[in-house]
Amino acid sequence: MSVKVYIVGAGPGDPKLLTLRGLECIQQADVILFDRLVNPVLLEHAKDTAELIYCGKEPGKHGLIQEEIHRVLVEKAQAGHIVLRLKGGDPFVFGRGAEEAAVLRRANIDYEIVPGITAGIAAPAYAGIPVTHRDYATSFAIVTGHGRAEKGQDFLNWEALSHIDTVAFYMSVGNIEHITARLMDCGKRSETPVAVIEWGTTEKQRTIIGTLHTITKQIEQEAILNPSMILVGDVVNVRDEIAWFAEKEHKTC
Numbered sequence: 001m002s003v004k005v006y007i008v009g010a011g012p013g014d015p016k017l018l019t020l021r022g023l024e025c026i027q028q029a030d031v032i033l034f035d036r037l038v039n040p041v042l043l044e045h046a047k048d049t050a051e052l053i054y055c056g057k058e059p060g061k062h063g064l065i066q067e068e069i070h071r072v073l074v075e076k077a078q079a080g081h082i083v084l085r086l087k088g089g090d091p092f093v094f095g096r097g098a099e100e101a102a103v104l105r106r107a108n109i110d111y112e113i114v115p116g117i118t119a120g121i122a123a124p125a126y127a128g129i130p131v132t133h134r135d136y137a138t139s140f141a142i143v144t145g146h147g148r149a150e151k152g153q154d155f156l157n158w159e160a161l162s163h164i165d166t167v168a169f170y171m172s173v174g175n176i177e178h179i180t181a182r183l184m185d186c187g188k189r190s191e192t193p194v195a196v197i198e199w200g201t202t203e204k205q206r207t208i209i210g211t212l213h214t215i216t217k218q219i220e221q222e223a224i225l226n227p228s229m230i231l232v233g234d235v236v237n238v239r240d241e242i243a244w245f246a247e248k249e250h251k252t253c
Contacts, residue, residue, distance in 0.1 A: 004077040004109050007097045009090040009116015010034075012123060013227075014201040015041040021114050029084035031076045033069060037088030037227055039202075066096065070103045077109045090118040094144050094170055118142070120168035123200025123229040127207045128243030129236055136234040137165035145172030145179050145230070154178075162186035166233035173228045176219055180212045183232065188212060193236035198228040199248075206248040209236060 006025040011017035026045045036056025055064045076083045091097025104111045120142040131140045141164045184190055190213040197207045210218045
């Protein structure tokens, strides 16, 4: 049986960071289900006859819910179409790609997973920050920081995270006060450098630098919003030496 569904990572925002295999899948697809953070420039590579289905999710404004996405993937593939599920970043890094693959497997539909560059590495790189460095960081973790203890949703091992050299928090701007408090409660120095990178790898990128003690106030002052990547660790200081990407101007805190 030929492949019917491609689950593809579109990369972190810059359309040139799409993989060659990802581009091939876009060009071949009859139906494309795409997420909110997929750069629309990538859809220009689709066939003129391709059906484009928006699946974006954002607070209070949902496109197709996940169960409906599953249904559409299966129905379109069973109808004989080549289907592409196009996701921002990498489909297996907070992208629910594994859930969609499991649904396809249960429906006996062939699929292929195409990795993409995840924002937790790419956004810092565009900000001039390496996530590992021989002198500063030999461990790196990527986590989602949505959960709040008061809502019974905080499942992170903060004690363990406090010992990781570099931690990247995805989509966590709204929870920054809780994140910084928990890390400091578990022994992370209040002076630990923090970078917040908004719209990483795009023409709208801007970066603010602070510490665990100051970054909450800085985010508020600068009106930083998602999509943003929060990077905690001494590697943030390397930015002073190797920053290279021209960013959107912002106020200095």
